Amino acid sequence: MEETVGFLYHQVAERLEQMIGKGILSTGDKLPSVRVLSEEQGISMSTAFKAYGELEMKGLVEARPKSGYYVRFTPQELPQAPFAERRLPPKDISVGEMIREVYRNLSAEGIVRLSVAAPAPEHLPEAKLNKSMMEALREDAHSCIRYGDIQGNARLRQQLARLAFNWGGSAAPEDIVTTQGCMEALSFCLQALTRPGDTVAIEAPGYFGVSMVLNSLGLKVLEVPVHPETGIDLDYLENALGRTAVAACLFVPNFNNPTGACLPDERKERLVRMLARRNIPLIEDDIYGELYFGKSRPLACKHFDEKGLVLYCSSFSKMLAPGYRVGWCLPGRFREQVLMQKLAHTVTSAAPTHAAVARFLEAGRFGLHMRRLRKALHTQCLRYTQAICHHFPDNIRITRPQGGFTLWLELPPEVNAYALYRRAIRHNISIAPGQMFSADGRFSNYIRLSYGAPFSEEIEGSLEILGRLVGGGGEYGGDG
Amino acid sequence: MEETVGFLYHQVAERLEQMIGKGILSTGDKLPSVRVLSEEQGISMSTAFKAYGELEMKGLVEARPKSGYYVRFTPQELPQAPFAERRLPPKDISVGEMIREVYRNLSAEGIVRLSVAAPAPEHLPEAKLNKSMMEALREDAHSCIRYGDIQGNARLRQQLARLAFNWGGSAAPEDIVTTQGCMEALSFCLQALTRPGDTVAIEAPGYFGVSMVLNSLGLKVLEVPVHPETGIDLDYLENALGRTAVAACLFVPNFNNPTGACLPDERKERLVRMLARRNIPLIEDDIYGELYFGKSRPLACKHFDEKGLVLYCSSFSKMLAPGYRVGWCLPGRFREQVLMQKLAHTVTSAAPTHAAVARFLEAGRFGLHMRRLRKALHTQCLRYTQAICHHFPDNIRITRPQGGFTLWLELPPEVNAYALYRRAIRHNISIAPGQMFSADGRFSNYIRLSYGAPFSEEIEGSLEILGRLVGGGGEYGGDG
Numbered sequence: 001m002e003e004t005v006g007f008l009y010h011q012v013a014e015r016l017e018q019m020i021g022k023g024i025l026s027t028g029d030k031l032p033s034v035r036v037l038s039e040e041q042g043i044s045m046s047t048a049f050k051a052y053g054e055l056e057m058k059g060l061v062e063a064r065p066k067s068g069y070y071v072r073f074t075p076q077e078l079p080q081a082p083f084a085e086r087r088l089p090p091k092d093i094s095v096g097e098m099i100r101e102v103y104r105n106l107s108a109e110g111i112v113r114l115s116v117a118a119p120a121p122e123h124l125p126e127a128k129l130n131k132s133m134m135e136a137l138r139e140d141a142h143s144c145i146r147y148g149d150i151q152g153n154a155r156l157r158q159q160l161a162r163l164a165f166n167w168g169g170s171a172a173p174e175d176i177v178t179t180q181g182c183m184e185a186l187s188f189c190l191q192a193l194t195r196p197g198d199t200v201a202i203e204a205p206g207y208f209g210v211s212m213v214l215n216s217l218g219l220k221v222l223e224v225p226v227h228p229e230t231g232i233d234l235d236y237l238e239n240a241l242g243r244t245a246v247a248a249c250l251f252v253p254n255f256n257n258p259t260g261a262c263l264p265d266e267r268k269e270r271l272v273r274m275l276a277r278r279n280i281p282l283i284e285d286d287i288y289g290e291l292y293f294g295k296s297r298p299l300a301c302k303h304f305d306e307k308g309l310v311l312y313c314s315s316f317s318k319m320l321a322p323g324y325r326v327g328w329c330l331p332g333r334f335r336e337q338v339l340m341q342k343l344a345h346t347v348t349s350a351a352p353t354h355a356a357v358a359r360f361l362e363a364g365r366f367g368l369h370m371r372r373l374r375k376a377l378h379t380q381c382l383r384y385t386q387a388i389c390h391h392f393p394d395n396i397r398i399t400r401p402q403g404g405f406t407l408w409l410e411l412p413p414e415v416n417a418y419a420l421y422r423r424a425i426r427h428n429i430s431i432a433p434g435q436m437f438s439a440d441g442r443f444s445n446y447i448r449l450s451y452g453a454p455f456s457e458e459i460e461g462s463l464e465i466l467g468r469l470v471g472g473g474g475e476y477g478g479d480g
Numbered sequence: 481m482e483e484t485v486g487f488l489y490h491q492v493a494e495r496l497e498q499m500i501g502k503g504i505l506s507t508g509d510k511l512p513s514v515r516v517l518s519e520e521q522g523i524s525m526s527t528a529f530k531a532y533g534e535l536e537m538k539g540l541v542e543a544r545p546k547s548g549y550y551v552r553f554t555p556q557e558l559p560q561a562p563f564a565e566r567r568l569p570p571k572d573i574s575v576g577e578m579i580r581e582v583y584r585n586l587s588a589e590g591i592v593r594l595s596v597a598a599p600a601p602e603h604l605p606e607a608k609l610n611k612s613m614m615e616a617l618r619e620d621a622h623s624c625i626r627y628g629d630i631q632g633n634a635r636l637r638q639q640l641a642r643l644a645f646n647w648g649g650s651a652a653p654e655d656i657v658t659t660q661g662c663m664e665a666l667s668f669c670l671q672a673l674t675r676p677g678d679t680v681a682i683e684a685p686g687y688f689g690v691s692m693v694l695n696s697l698g699l700k701v702l703e704v705p706v707h708p709e710t711g712i713d714l715d716y717l718e719n720a721l722g723r724t725a726v727a728a729c730l731f732v733p734n735f736n737n738p739t740g741a742c743l744p745d746e747r748k749e750r751l752v753r754m755l756a757r758r759n760i761p762l763i764e765d766d767i768y769g770e771l772y773f774g775k776s777r778p779l780a781c782k783h784f785d786e787k788g789l790v791l792y793c794s795s796f797s798k799m800l801a802p803g804y805r806v807g808w809c810l811p812g813r814f815r816e817q818v819l820m821q822k823l824a825h826t827v828t829s830a831a832p833t834h835a836a837v838a839r840f841l842e843a844g845r846f847g848l849h850m851r852r853l854r855k856a857l858h859t860q861c862l863r864y865t866q867a868i869c870h871h872f873p874d875n876i877r878i879t880r881p882q883g884g885f886t887l888w889l890e891l892p893p894e895v896n897a898y899a900l901y902r903r904a905i906r907h908n909i910s911i912a913p914g915q916m917f918s919a920d921g922r923f924s925n926y927i928r929l930s931y932g933a934p935f936s937e938e939i940e941g942s943l944e945i946l947g948r949l950v951g952g953g954g955e956y957g958g959d960g
Contacts, residue, residue, distance in 0.1 A: 209823075324625070
């Protein structure tokens with residue numbers, strides 16, 4: 001019953017949100033009173049109240065004392081989405097060194113970690129995961145301490161096969177190889193598919209970890225532009241494939257990091273067919289796929305895979321427990337090659353963490369947790385965006401992510417994002433400079449901000465400082 | 481419109497049916513409610529309802545009043561088909577395939593695992609380690625769930641720095657990088673030091689995992705003979721270095737696997753100086769170093785390292801908890817390069833297992849445990865050796881290990897160790913054929929037997945069967 005009521009208030013809130021989104025209701029508009037809303041919609045007063053509460057949480061409406069509810073914010077106020085990229089001249093630091101520096105400064109105390117694309121601990125089911133771990137240690141003590149199955153914990157693979165249903169997949173436990181996070185899965189797939197000197201197509205802007213592993217493996221890079229709304233530019237890719245021999249593609253079709261772009265499902269099909277015609281394997285990094293803000297989860301490219309050419313990779317690092325390092329891979333026809341890489345580089349995965357996640361999933365705790373996490377992230381996305389619009393200069397552009405953790409900001413061309421990083425860290429604010437998101441340090445006037453932590457006064461304060469630094473505010477000092 | 485809906489519900493039903501068919505969903509499992517299914521799949525409630533209706537028609541699911549849908553039948557309930565592996569050993573099996581086969585057969589029930597060079601769970605401090613894990617989860621909950629420090633858990637590195645005292649080392653926590661077991665440490669060191677096509681000097685016979693990782697990285701191999709008593713043949717190495725350009729050496733100076741040979745300390749000094757003169761880095765795998773049977777722990781080569789050219793690697797897999805995957809590395813002057821590899825391939829280590837081991841060491845539980853383990857292994861080494869002498873033909877040779885887990889047996893020249901493996905596994909006995917311990921499948925009349933499990937009647941019975949198989953005993957059948 002409570003469920004049904006919950007559903008109702010959410011429906012009402014959603015309809016109001018759509019009206020705000022379409023500009024039917026504008027900033028400052030007075031909304032119907034709780035009583036009027038309840039009468040008009042044929043719902044109880046408490047349901048109407050909850051509907052307004054949800055919109056308030058998202059920062060879309062505000063309650064004014066003794067006056068009622070008003071629209072507080074409409075997306076029309078958002079600056080444009082970024083699309084342009086500008087090459088900037090020389091850099092005094094390599095991209096790799098920049099990444100190391102940003103990571104190194106993260107471990108210090110008191111840092112506001114706007115650079116970490118992961119959920120804050122507040123959003124993670126710590127107590128329940130601990131419980132799952134303790135059950136595993138108690139009931140499966142021997143299997144937790146000894147070497148595990150090379151392919152991965154059997155109970156975990158069983159659960160992962162079920163999870164495949166969400167993205168339109170059908171997988172059996174024996175199709176799955178577990179790994180130490182998604183990064184290890186990507187690394188094994190690349191090593192299974194390529195030899196040094198081969199070219200791999202990746203996204204630009206794209207996750208810097210991918211450039212690092214390609215570099216470490218001596219692979220060449222073909223960068224394919226990503227549009228902040230519609231994802232990978234397939235026409236560009238198709239042209240490039242005609243000119244360049246590509247050993248594999250490595251893409252994040254659902255909620256690209258940093259832009260949050262999602263490749264529409266029909267374009268995923270086109271991508272998979274385009275590559276299948278040329279027999280080019282696709283390594284699909286779907287680590288953000290479950291973090292959608294829309295009505296339903298986007299499909300994975302693997303859904304369209306008929307030839308076993310898509311190697312699906314993901315992990316629980318962004319959903320459940322970054323520190324557990326529990327990832328997995330469905331390598332399609334390359335399963336034996338990927339297993340050989342795992343055997344050669346790490347032998348088996350850590351048994352206790354993998355057993356704990358298996359039990360957490362078995363207990364049916366995952367679905368509810370994910371619904372909460374998605375809702376929280378969507379809310380935070382909106383709150384952060386609003387604060388940025390408020391505190392940053394007008395001439396910036398900002399993405400509208402459809403899922404994931406990150407906002408991608410285009411700053412005025414004269415801003416050097418790395419210099420901005422250096423200034424921000426002196427205020428204990430860590431951001432990810434745009435240079436990190438391409439192999440050659442482009443995007444030098446872009447930054448990535450993560451909204452993984454709950455919005456708070458501290459966050460608002462940090463965004464305010466950042467906004468002034470971007471605007472060149474003297475009181476925060478230069479880069480001296 | 482009706483067409484589309486029909487198509488959709490049928491698709492959803494079909495995918496669920498596949499999951500039931502493959503055993504991903506089992507009899508009695510609760511299925512998502514109609515509402516949750518509709519949300520997750522982005523379909524209407526009525527479509528979700530129809531999908532369940534179709535499965536109900538087929539007798540695959542049932543609706544239980546006021547409770548929801550449950551799986552009613554899975555094909556796995558049928559009796560299993562008899563399992564029998566009757567292939568003849570192919571003449572041309574690769575060393576890699578052989579290793580995969582030996583590992584694959586390990587996960588079956590009821591196997592006597594003479595092929596696993598690790599302590600049996602009986603020797604491991606399961607309860608105390610579980611206690612350390614629970615303390616870590618309770619007291620450091622946030623650090624266990626979030627991304628850890630890239631270089632590794634600070635408390636663990638503090639303890640590892642202390643442990644270095646045992647092998648004559650002096651290390652600070654900041655000199656140490658933690659890894660997922662020793663194998664990952666070796667892999668990172670190799671990737672930090674070499675490029676594909678480079679040559680690396682290794683031991684023959686030597687641990688097969690090393691050949692696998694070199695092969696995966698496209699590295700060439702220079703094999704240096706190991707004498708079962710005195711270890712690596714330094715004269716051979718010195719000669720070879722005069723002829724061949726070597727990018728790095730990777731040796732197990734303390735208790736080589738499989739022979740158990742230990743390079744005497746004064747020869748370690750000669751080795752380190754010989755390589756330092758030529759500026760060749762030495763990757764030292766010291767995973768067995770603490771498992772000595774003599775009066776004191778042998779030194780590590782790292783003890784003699786003056787130029788930062790020795791990259792010391794080890795793990796707790798053979799001492800404390802194989803399944804925890806807690807290893808580490810002291811990369812000397814190559815620390816930044818090794819850290820970059822870690823960042824590129826795995827980002828951070830699993831936080832809970834590393835925190836648990838740190839606490840286990842802090843509690844002072846390690847010393848006593850190791851004294852017991854060394855004593856048990858020494859006893860087992862002797863008991864196994866005696867039983868082998870009793871049950872095997874007279875014309876075999878056997879090593880006298882000074883530490884570690886393994887005996888290395890030379891069998892009569894007409895014996896093919898891989899064929900012997902195939903015969904033994906039919907008696908549920910797993911051994912490691914000698915072919916696995918060189919890059920080109922030499923040592924075909926050798927086997928490695930591990931004495932990691934307590935001596936017992938079952939072990940004695942297995943060694944008796946093995947002895948007869950080696951002797952060609954007719955009653956155990958041929959290879960037909």
